[in-house]
Amino acid sequence: MSYHQLHRRDFLYQSLLTGACALGAGRLAAEERKLPVLGQGKFRYRPVASWGVLDERTPVKNCSAMVVDARGRIYLLTDHCANNVIVYDRDGKLLQKWGTRFPGAHGLEIVKEDDREVLFITDLNLHRVFKTTLDGEILMELTYPKSTGKYANEKEYRPAWTLNLPNGDFFVLDGYGKDYILRYNRAGKLLDYFGGPEGGIAHWGPHGGVIDTRGPGEPELVIAMSDQQTIKRLTLEGKLIEEISLPGSNPRMIQIVGEHMFVPHLADNWPKDRESKGYISVLDRDYKIVSNIGGTAPRYVNGKLQPMSQQGGFFRHPHDLVVAADGAIYVPQFASGNTYPVKLVPEV
Template sequence: MSDHWLHRRDFLYQSLLSGACALGADQLIASENKLPVLGQGKFQYRPVAGWGVLDEKTPVKNCSAMVVDSKGRIFLLTDETTNNVIVYNKEGQLLKKWGTRFPGAHGLEIVNEGHREVLFITDLNLHRVFKTTLDGEILMELTYPQSTGKYASEKEYRPAWTLHLPNGDFFVLDGYGKDYIMRYNREGKLLHYFGGPEGGIAHWGPHGGIIDSRGPGEPELVIAMSDQQTIKRLTLDGKLIQEISLPGSNPRMIQIVGDYMFVPHLADNWPKDRQSKGYISVLDRDYRIVSNIGGTAPQYVDGKLQPMHQQGGFFRHPHDLVVAADGAIYVPQFASGNTYPVKLAPMSST
């Protein structure tokens, strides 16, 4: 595998937000008696008031995903076709914006190919995966995987996210369609597929996730199974390693930070209660939750995790997150009243 291919969720974000906490100090001091402290133990955070809020010239609808490039610029994906991609600096100020053709913009990843960084965008409404430059030039467009024989038409295919290997291969999670997981090479050739109902992947399941390369063995797919309230660990060819139950959750994405995983939950009782709200869980290497940011403290009885709930009402529906090198967390929210992303500053070093 080439070392030139790096996935943004495995980056060491050296260049990102080195002075972010100092920048927001005045806001934090002025608001510290009003803004809540979220989380437990060493994973406690306070929101930074006003970060990333723009004017009516740069609107958002659903804010679905965020990534950071090697220069520390923060890319937000929204399904607002006035400006699908909004690029912030670390102070939360607008640098540029682009994109008018992604009405179902949903998943976003950034990959370093050695000589350049590129974006992968999934669109639920267009039933496609797009590879673009950081300025929006489309480099590759993937339609539905007709050769699998699993799809009568492209309308059955609604890709949620992409996950990337160091050699350029990538997986597409059809989390809003028929729940298959497809593996492609860097040129976009379909190599393999698995999952779906016959593969033990329930509907409204494979929404997002990460490739975990921390172990001594082969890398694993770790899949956020959204409405199933579970995380699945799979081999790269789809064999089940472990299923982790997370009652009271709705995991949408995963980021690895050292020995921990950060998981945004859309809500604590979704889809039964569309008014229910979400939170963020922090899991250790054993997949035990050590903090719920914006949620109730995790409780285990005889080793079994008890149902979790949002607490305090700060979040609406977290859909993705970026954790910076200084511990700050950036959270885009879906179905949340056209709100901009939020920033959380750590109360202490994690």
């Protein structure tokens, strides 16, 4: 394939991200049909043109996280303080927006709590974790864990994400600060902490992840170790179970869908190459990659995964994802030119 072909493909992909106003609706639809399907095997997807693109009244900056509520509404978290939370319907139409106080909005989780759903938001700049209603009322605000003795001041604490247990306990991943993993109860009382440099957690490590309750044993913490290009499996007490190497990756978050895990990678050579781009991996129950959406096909030699890379130019920097009940994938992107999220639908 020639450079000209690759350059044109990148232009078409980025036109899809930004709405492609210059192409016009008819031409855009025609060009979209020409784009190759992303992924391999049973996990192949096609982009949806202009999904979620809004006007200047609803701006975004870095789009860092997305969740779906029980009614199917899709919540986007951005660090633009005109509207930190943007709520879409499945067609990408604006339903609601709120939030003007989260300049470092980064991680977002949705949790069923008694008869309602609540949101957990982490803010890198405010050095805090917030629990809110779906409409933005703040229910709890957690500052830095001074009692641990690990932090000289709040500026050393930059929480990336929360992972939440069914009983209301939750873990905070201090992935931009000192790399500790802290466990709190539902009321916000610190129960335990582990990790950090003395606990074998390297810096720029615990960014996001999931609590795996698929069994048959006890629940596990599965942590996306970003710049370390690994996934760590830990007990809820922080004991290492296994470390999975993912060369050519930068895992930022994890979602479990049935027997598979979906993992967005910020880029394939980050932070060495800030211009490198990302993709999404799908892992099976044994942590073997079965598809790279927007990336090279996974290849194993003598059971060892070979370095992966972005392919095709569709994604910039995937930072999170949410797989909806109908199989569609919604992907917010960080440091990607103030672009809105993208939507992919399964190829049938």
